[in-house]
Amino acid sequence: MKKTYILLLTVVFILGSLTAVFADKGESNGKGKGKKKEFQLGVEVLLDEQKQLIEGKRVGLITNPTGVDQELNSIVDLLFNDPDVELTALYGPEHGVRGDAQAGQYVEFYTDETTGLPVYSLYGQTRKPTPEMLENVDVLLFDIQDVGTRFYTYIYTMAYAMEAAKENNIEFIVLDRPNPLGGHKVEGPVLDPAYASFVGNYPIPLRHGMTVGELATLFNEKFDIGADLTVVEMNGWERDMYYEDTGLEFVLPSPNMPTLDTALVYPGAALIEGTNLSEGRGTTKPFEFIGAPFVNSTEFASALNTLELPGVTFRAASFTPSISKHSGKLSHGVQIHVTNKKAYKPVETGLHIVKTLHDMYPGDFKFGAENSAGVSFFDNLIGNGWIREAIEDGTSVKEMEKQWKKGLKDFEKVRKEYLLYK
Template sequence: MYKVFITLFYCLIFTAASQGQVLTGADRTEGYLPLLSGKRVALLVNQTAMIGHTHLVDSLLKLHVHIQKIFSPEHGFRGNADAGEKVGNSTDASTGLTIVSLYGKHRKADAADLQDVDILLFDIQDVGTRFYTYISSLQEFMESAAENNKPLIVLDRPNPNGHYVDGPILEDTSLRSFVGMQPIPIVHGMTVGEYAYMLNGEKWLKNGVECKLTVIPCKGYDDHTFYQLPVKPSPNLPNMAAIYLYPSTCLFEGTVLSLGRGTDLPFQVFGHPSFPKDLYKFTPRSTSGAKEPPLKNVTCYGYNLTGTPEAVRAEMDNKLQLKWLLQAYDLYPEKENFFTPFFNKLAGNTTLQRQIKQGLSEADIRETWEPALTQFKTIRKKYLLYAE
């Protein structure tokens, strides 16, 4: 058995290393397999939990880890459900394991879910923004672990937007939701492992509980590493251009515009039927992962922001870009109808919408973020695992 384990272990590490110099927490099996030995394990994972070309669940089963059940986040275990789509409990066809959905009304694993479990494991690829719901799932998983006295292992992964911190802080507690649960900026510059330490250390878990937490860090990674995600993290982030643009273009989710859901370029284009007809043209359609996109089957006119990952990352200039949102607001003829109620939840305040309506410049808006960003960066430093 020992020789089998060693052979498989080195195969897994070789596969991961061949993709680049970065080893994720999942790749570093020597750090967490001993913690799983003889335990009944439950994992909160999705399609991004990979060791090389093999899913973490399959790898652990081959290593005779006793997996009791799988918990799944938004978009489901296989990552193909629409944003916000209800995903029920099921059975994984390939392994026969029970899958318990932690999205929708049943977002937290309860005592009944965990009564036959000894230890929990979290492995999901995040993209580094407050409104990407996987860090909200992480928080509630940590709360479940603490409340039910279960240890939790977080297998860390690089943050593709970890090279900067920017945007307004969530400052209005009435706007807290699953797309923003804590007073952090839109772009927080932390991996899920670092953020887990922050949730514990700042006593941000419900009722101030503290999770018995182990983080398996990445190797060969720092905040400026260019890391190409090997698996798309959700249906509408299909490539690195979308991932780099997402912190800025996701704000269009709180407007009447289309941001390309239902096209080949989600989060990489934006537009509306009322915009000038000589602009970039696209038509959202019902697609897998975007069955009912905004402005479905309606021709929109707007802008195509996509390009090579390197070009898009350079265009972002290490900051959240407001210029496209301001441009769209200027173009839209019925300005009183431009924003939807969801916008303030994404922004984390009512201030940004008011500033845009008042005609403030991007520079003036950004200046109002600085005091809170400076304070957040001071707090953040306490929990960093990697060089900035």
């Protein structure tokens, strides 16, 4: 009996040891800490495999809080503490390098407290690096998480910096990151160049389905920037991946983009910024909350749910924004709940929201004021002037989609040439 007991203990010990060995092997094959071998961000590929791109060169870095590796280490610290890298300057987009400025807030030049490096604002007196800003730089790196929507301004910060790099004979490197909305679907009208602005500077659709690296290549070649561009691609990213499929932690890229749910509704819900309704800024659910003091939330939610739009439902909701439109005022409207992200069409949904509000509240609903050229902020966001007119004329969203379909198909043909991940 005693011998049997000892034998059983021995078997248990051996099995436990084998389990530990296989578990360790599992980590090195893509589980736990080893997942980096299967999936790597551009910054990780740069430092692990392609550091020769920046060794022996003075490096300028355009980044914000999203510039981190999979362990959430800041690229600023990774480069600054690397003995093989000479980091000489930092450049901040809208919201700044540390992400502490609100939308549209002017950002000044300052010195980074942690590194002592100069931080030049690309959302202050200039949105394009000047020759003086680039005096001590041989190569510019861009490492910022995009959200897959045309009017998110970081991609134009990238484009302007590419122009400056070209003009000053500086190399430009984009460290690629995932498109949170995946890499397959494109939606919405292609921007009319006559309506170009910092919330839409190139003829691409609202939902472009490209990574920042792919956009950089498109901008550089199709739109004739002509910079000395290198894209450090990710390892292991596939076009059908949404952000959560990567296993990455989500770092909010701007103060009003706190979650992946926000990014998912953003391509359509942000059109509300071009109206007199609150898009939920100053609440815990920006772009998910839509409303104003004059809205009847129950009736509005019912009208939207009657449309039976794919992958989404609307809940009657009230909220009080702490900033921006209707600040401090109780507002009524809806919360957008995405029930099936693969079926959900954010641009179509956003236009239905705008049109429904326009039709239900003709005396209260207003588009943003026109400038001297007759262009409203809504026109800049949607990328043309005819959709606002179509809404005011009673045209259905389905008819609007038919009108932009050809332009979208033409873009898709061009887009294929610049996709880095097949």
